[in-house]
Amino acid sequence: MKIAIVGTGYVGLVSGACFAEMGVDVTCVDIDNAKIEGLMKGIIPIYEPGLRTIVLRNYDAERLHFTTDLPSVLNEMEIVFIAVGTPSDINGNADLSYVMTVADTIARHVTKPLLIVTKSTVPVGTSHRMLEVVRERLAERQLPDLKIEVASNPEFLKEGAAVADFMSPDRVVVGVESEQAKELMTKLYRPFLLNNFRVIFMDILSSEMTKYASNAMLATRISFMNDIANLCERVGADVNMVRRGMGSDSRIGRSFLYPGCGYGGSCFPKDIRALISVAESVGYEMKLLKAVEEVNNLQKNILFEKLTNHFDGKLNGLTVAVWGLSFKPETDDVRDAASLTLIRSLLDAGVTVRTYDPAAISEARKVLGDEVYYANDIYDAALGADALIVPTEWKEFRLPNWEVLKKIMRRHVVIDGRNIYSSAELSSIGFGYHGIGQK
Ligand SMILES: NC(=O)c1ccc[n+]([C@@H]2O[C@H](COP(=O)([O-])OP(=O)(O)OC[C@H]3O[C@@H](n4cnc5c(N)ncnc54)[C@H](O)[C@@H]3O)[C@@H](O)[C@H]2O)c1
Structure with a gap:
């Protein structure tokens, strides 16, 4: 089976490498020359556990190919996946220009029957709209009867565990409108789900709506817990206990009940905005999701507020260590990360910022430039700091040597955005501690 995946980012590269791992002949296509040239030399453009091994293995086995030239390979393919970005435009709508550009390229060059599958997260109706555009172009090219179909196959992988998620998904959602498309998609996914299809x-x-509804539910759980955590602080309850008590109810479950400093990343913020805006376009108001977004925007300031309260508003001239720049552990993705909101506020308040991240420094540097110091490790970041703030819970932050930190920090306070430390332990060794949703 021969397929192409257009867009070689977090989703496209992971999907391509995983399909190739199952024996499919995959061509990953991107307009970014440097990225494609790098991949052909074995340079993996993103940090994602396990990805490098399968990209190199399948590239060497000639099951995985890279190109910037979609037209040159298009007519060899049975399926073309579209996995380009769908960022927010200035009004909060999903910007579909990248998806539509790919559809237009296909429409101008296709000469054989093809199934086009949208893997990008796209608002309801996009796949149909895309097909209309393709059909119009085919009519212009005097090819009105060429059998081009569309399907929707939203992606649910999590950055940081993307390869494992793709290889062993909870489920695969596929929207199709013909038996032939269903058969092709069944053939493609059967190897991943041999025991339980x-x-x-x-x-x-x-199918398009399922993706948005899923992300909206996950974001809702996070904002709900952040709201509960903020209330816990005010009434003297401990959200860690509340979470355990709630999560053990099988109707509720334990996942996505962790309070913190707000959700970020390349999906939740833009997908929530897009869903709100799709609803508006059909005269419906998503009141709950608007609140989810509002709670999240407030929560992204919570670490800065805790620091401000601790120092009675006198932040100018302080030095603060920030451990963790990516929006979550095990990725180098800093898009919409809580760390960036925090660092922007710190810099505006006249604070010197010393940061460390195990994987995301080069991505963060593209946004923050030389405005902060990028340390070599956690201790280097903490050197001479008046406070330590942890917006991202990388494993290597979980058990630091507090005695060393005590010696090298100027003042001793920890603001723990992910509740990974014990307040009692830190107090016993002379650190001030502020977690989320705790007294
Ligand atoms: N990142 C995730 O965890 C995740 C998870 C599920 C779904 N999604 C969705 O998948 C889609 C892709 O997300 P991503 O994070 O992989 O994006 P990304 O920004 O990492 O990658 C997108 C790639 O598309 C390329 N591109 C843009 N226009 C192109 C064109 N005309 N032809 C070829 N390539 C082109 C870009 O150069 C880039 O390399 C989005 O809709 C996103 O919402 C992402």
């Missing part, structure tokens, strides 16, 4: 087939509109 968990592909849920549905119509295309429902």
Whole structure:
């Protein structure tokens, strides 16, 4: 089976390498020359556990190919996946220009029957709109009867565990409108789900909506817990206990109940905004999701507020260590990360910022430039600091040597954005401690 995946980012590269791992002949396409040239030399453009091994293995085995020239390979393919970005535009809508550009390239060059699959997260109706555009172009090219179909196959992988998620998904959602498309998608996904075939087939509109509804539910759980955590602080309860008590109810479950300093990343913020805006376009108001977004925006300031309260508003001239720049552990992705909101506020308040991250420094540098110091390790970041703030819970931050930190920091306070430390332990060795949702 031969497929192409257009867009070689977090989703496209992981999907391509994983399909190739199952024996599919995959061509990953991107417009970014440097990225494609790098991949052909074995340079993996993103940090994602396990990705490097399977990219190199399948590239060497000639099952995985890279190109910037979609037209030159298009007519060899049975399926073309679209996995380009769908960022927010200035009004909060999903910017579909990248998706539509790919659809237009396909429409101008396709000469054989093809299934086009949207893997990018796209608002309800996009796949149909894309097909209309393709059909118009085919009519112009005097190819009105060429059998081009669309399907929707939203991606649910988590950055940081993307390869494992793709290789062993909870479920695969596929929106199709013909038996042929269903058969092709079944053939492609069967190797991943030999023991328990968990592909849920549905119509295309429902498939597109499933992705947004899933992200909206996860974001809602996070904002809900952040709201509960903020209330816990005010009434003297401990959200860590509350979370355990709630999560052990099987109707609720334990996942995504962790309070923190707000959700970020390349998906939740833009997908929540896009869903709100899709609803507005059909005259419906998503009141709950608007609140989810509002709570999250407030929560992204919570670490700065805790620091401000601790120092009675006198931040100018302080030095603060920030451990963790990526929006979550095990990724180098800093898009919409809580760390960036925090660092911007710190810099505006006249604070000197010393940062460390195990993987995301080069991505963060693209946003923050030379405005902060990028340390070599956690201790280097903490040198001479008046406070330590942890917005991202990388494993290597979990058990630092507090005695060393005591010696090298100028003052001793920890603001723990992910509740990974024990308040009692830190107090016993002379650190002030502020977690989320605790007294
Ligand atoms: N990142 C995630 O964890 C994740 C998870 C599920 C779904 N998604 C969705 O998947 C889509 C892709 O996300 P991502 O994080 O992989 O994006 P990304 O920004 O990492 O990658 C997108 C790639 O598309 C390329 N591109 C843009 N226009 C192109 C064109 N015309 N032809 C070829 N390549 C082109 C870009 O150069 C870039 O390399 C988005 O819709 C996103 O919402 C992302």
